[in-house]
Amino acid sequence: MTVQRAAGFRNGIDVRVRLRTGVPSADVTFDGAWWPRSRDLGAELPELIAALDTLGVRVERFTYPVEAWEHQVQRKVTVAGRTVRTGAFRSMDPQLVSLVVEGDRRIDLLVVPPEADALTGVRALRMAGLREDSSSPQRVLAAAGSRPRPEVVPITGVRAG
Numbered sequence: 001m002t003v004q005r006a007a008g009f010r011n012g013i014d015v016r017v018r019l020r021t022g023v024p025s026a027d028v029t030f031d032g033a034w035w036p037r038s039r040d041l042g043a044e045l046p047e048l049i050a051a052l053d054t055l056g057v058r059v060e061r062f063t064y065p066v067e068a069w070e071h072q073v074q075r076k077v078t079v080a081g082r083t084v085r086t087g088a089f090r091s092m093d094p095q096l097v098s099l100v101v102e103g104d105r106r107i108d109l110l111v112v113p114p115e116a117d118a119l120t121g122v123r124a125l126r127m128a129g130l131r132e133d134s135s136s137p138q139r140v141l142a143a144a145g146s147r148p149r150p151e152v153v154p155i156t157g158v159r160a161g
Contacts, residue, residue: 016051017109018129029136030096033128035112035121039070045086049079052099057107061085061100065092068111095137110137112144120145 019032036044041064049059066072066088077084092098099107112124124144127135135143 017048017055018125019055019057019107020129030108030110030128032107033110033112033125033140034097035116035125036114038114039068041069041073042071045073045077045084046079049077049084052101053080057099057101058082059084059099059101060103061087063087063089063092063098065094065096066090068094093137095141110140112141116144 017034072088073086096108110128112121127140
């Protein structure tokens with residue numbers, strides 16, 4: 001599958017991906033954050049790879065938790081003439097994706113839920129980019145105000161008045 005897309009904007013703000021600054025540390029759970037527009041990985045992954053290319057990060061392999069995405073991708077995805085290998089795993093944290101760059105360097109990205117509102121998404125990206133923060137993905141998303149997919153709870157016993 002060959003895909004070429006222009007970098008996109010959500011609500012007028014480019015909020016696709018953010019990496020931590022400085023030297024990678026073993027104390028942090030993840031190395032940045034990504035805010036996809038949907039849970040369709042086939043549509044989102046090429047844009048992520050292209051956005052990381054503009055930051056000087058050349059992705060060679062992309063792995064993801066299979067349960068977190070509505071659509072999986074092929075084992076090899078071609079973006080701008082370059083092939084990236086992919087893999088889906090059931091044992092991965094559903095709030096992270098992993099990249100292999102520069103041959104052997106691993107980068108883990110927190111996935112901000114696509115259904116997050118603009119303020120929550122921007123906060124999560126900013127917080128995930130802080131070098132000194134060693135919070136878990138769950139804590140960053142909670143602090144940013146993110147909520148899981150909404151649950152509809154039926155209201156019983158309520159009368160119209």
